[in-house]
Amino acid sequence: MIAKARIPHRRKSILGRLLQAFCIGMLVIAAQAAAESPNPADWPQVEREARGQSVYFNAWAGEPKINDYIAWVATQVEQRFGIDLVHVKLADTAVAVSRVLAEKQAGNTTNGAVDLLWINGENFAALKNAGLLFGPWAEQLPNFHLTDPDNNPAVRTDFTVPVEGYEAPWSKARVVFYYDGAVTGPPPRSIAELLPWARQHRGQFTYARPPQFIGTTFLKQALLELASDRQALYAPVEQADFAAVTAPLWAYLDALHPYLWRSGRAFPDSGPALRRLLADGELSLAYTFSAGDVVAAIARRELPVGVRSYVFDSGTIGNVNFLAIPFNARHKAAAMVVANFLLSPEAQARKLDPQVWGSATVLSLAQLDAADRARFATWATLPGALPATAPTRVLAEPHPSWVAALEHAWLQRYVGR
Numbered sequence: 001m002i003a004k005a006r007i008p009h010r011r012k013s014i015l016g017r018l019l020q021a022f023c024i025g026m027l028v029i030a031a032q033a034a035a036e037s038p039n040p041a042d043w044p045q046v047e048r049e050a051r052g053q054s055v056y057f058n059a060w061a062g063e064p065k066i067n068d069y070i071a072w073v074a075t076q077v078e079q080r081f082g083i084d085l086v087h088v089k090l091a092d093t094a095v096a097v098s099r100v101l102a103e104k105q106a107g108n109t110t111n112g113a114v115d116l117l118w119i120n121g122e123n124f125a126a127l128k129n130a131g132l133l134f135g136p137w138a139e140q141l142p143n144f145h146l147t148d149p150d151n152n153p154a155v156r157t158d159f160t161v162p163v164e165g166y167e168a169p170w171s172k173a174r175v176v177f178y179y180d181g182a183v184t185g186p187p188p189r190s191i192a193e194l195l196p197w198a199r200q201h202r203g204q205f206t207y208a209r210p211p212q213f214i215g216t217t218f219l220k221q222a223l224l225e226l227a228s229d230r231q232a233l234y235a236p237v238e239q240a241d242f243a244a245v246t247a248p249l250w251a252y253l254d255a256l257h258p259y260l261w262r263s264g265r266a267f268p269d270s271g272p273a274l275r276r277l278l279a280d281g282e283l284s285l286a287y288t289f290s291a292g293d294v295v296a297a298i299a300r301r302e303l304p305v306g307v308r309s310y311v312f313d314s315g316t317i318g319n320v321n322f323l324a325i326p327f328n329a330r331h332k333a334a335a336m337v338v339a340n341f342l343l344s345p346e347a348q349a350r351k352l353d354p355q356v357w358g359s360a361t362v363l364s365l366a367q368l369d370a371a372d373r374a375r376f377a378t379w380a381t382l383p384g385a386l387p388a389t390a391p392t393r394v395l396a397e398p399h400p401s402w403v404a405a406l407e408h409a410w411l412q413r414y415v416g417r
Contacts, residue, residue, distance in 0.1 A: 038333040040140035046333045051082035053334035058096040059118040061089030062270050065296065069357050072350070077341055083334045088114070097123045100132050100326045112328035116335040119167065119324045121159045122400035127324065128166055134325040134332055136165025141336065143343035144168065148364035154320045155362060159400040160234055167322035168339045171351065172360040173289045174318035174394055175221055176386065178309040183284040189313045191225040195252065197285075198259035204284040206260040208274060209267035211407040214289055219406050221317050223249045224395055233398035237405045246406070250413060257414070264414075279303050292358025294384040299354045305383045315393030320362060349375035354382060 038046050055077075061067050067087065074085035090096055096114050103112050119127070127133050138144060147155045147169055155169040156162065179187045184204070188197040198205050208215035224230055226248040232240040257264025261283060268274050274286040275297055288294065297303040323339045325332055341347055345368055348361040365373050 037134065038336070040137040040336055043140075043142055046336055047081060049333035050331075050337040053331040054084040054086060055115045055331050055334045055338050056086050056088050056113060057116045057118075057338065058088040058090055058093075058114050060091075060093060061087070062091065063272055065300075065357050069351060072356075073338070073342065073347065076347075077338055080341070081334075081337050083337060085338060093117070093119055093123050097126060100127060100328070101130070103328055104130070104132055109328050111330055112326050114326050115329045115331045116338060117324045117326065118170075118321065120319060120322050121397065122403040124158050124163075124167060124322065124324060125161050125400040127326070128161065132327050133166045134327050134329060135167075137325065137336060138163070138165045138168035138339070140165075141168060141340040141343060143340050146343065146345070146363045146367045148367050152362075152364060154318075158322060159319065159397040161400060163322070167324040168343065169320045169362040170323050170339070170342045171321040172318070172362050173321060174291055174311070174360070175217060175287060175289055175316035176291050176294065176309050176311055177285065177287045177316075178278070178294045178303075178307055178384070179285045180278060180281075180304060180306060181308050182304065182306040183281075187285055187310065189310075191222045191252070191312070195256055195259075198256055201284060202259050203261050203263070203282075205286070206262070206264070206267060206274070206277075206283065207287070208271060209269055210410045211403075212270055214271045214274075214287075215267065216403055216407055217289060217317060218287070219249065219410060220398055220402070221395070222252060223406070224317070224398070225312075225314065226252055233402055234396070236399055237401040242405060242409075246409065250409075253414075275302065278307070290359055291386050292352065292354050292360060295382050296354035296356075296358030298384040299358075299382070303384065307384050309384055309386050311386065311390050313391055315391060315395045317397060318394035319397045345372035345375050352376060 038049050040046060057070065059066075059070060067089070070085075070087045074087065077083040077085050088096070096117050097119075100112065100114055139149070149155050154172075156164075158167065177187065184201060188194040194205070207218035210216045210219060220233075223246065224233065227233065227245055228248070229240075229245060232245050261268075261277065268277060271288050271293070274283065275288070275293075277283045278286045279297075279302055291309070294303065294307060294309040298305055298307060323342065325335045325339075329335055343363070345363065348363050349372075351357045351359045352361050361376065365376060
């Protein structure tokens, strides 16, 4: 009887010790998680943690002026916050996305190679849907309120996908066409007008090769104008009859390609390549994804002063570029500090300067004090700037699922011709 009385007491003691050990272990894990995931609501603590950290900023590197701007940012955050910013130069953002996915599959949950990622569209949707982003954090940045998010929904939606604080805005883009006024007459004002214009100016226009983002953007711009059911583009592609929705696009491109540069048998690999072709006189009409790009190129004497920019009468595609932090980033605190600096009036104004980059700001000037508003010069009178009378309508990006579908269909249809 004594033995029987002691057995449950011993089991209870062992169970108690196990429970105690489990609780201690959970507290240790929680403490480690807290250390690895700084609280953006405690900004002074975030800045203290950030000092001495490195930030591996994975960003597209296909434009020298953007690389120079990031180098300037690196100097600033080192001097002000003690952060070593390393620009990991990408030819394709999908490379960094694949790296994060591979780390997750390998069980690397705390020592990721990517700290900060320039991202939007389908890449953001892929990481967010897979639960591979740190957050929410973006709306707690001290400078986020300067975007006036309640009156600027574009900073909270990425290709129709709600951001929900998992990425911070830092740049604004819009499709802008430009032409050499000394070479050609009035330019086409729509996708429909582009075809007869191309017939009359054979070889003087082309678009970048998909899946390069500005090439895919041309496909989306054309499809938005040609599709009979535009709303289908704002829902997941699997919900639509892809062949039926895109049939007008392929018919249009089949008719257009013979009149493109090199008769549509080859395509430039980037926006800067389009700009060089126009500068060399091979094209007289091109397009970019930044209203300030043409101004900046003329200011740097990369384009003739006679070049003019414009947008289509019915509007052109525009979006906001964002910064995201992967779930397993090693240096989350420093990544947030860098993102907040990139949202500062100083950094945004420098980015707008056509001599530096010429990229539009995501800040609302009405939210700035007089001193900060003064940082933003008016570039509208500079050569190549959009005229004040230019249409202001911006077409929203389609759902991100359309990107891969369009690229796959384009490659199947045209590569090798």
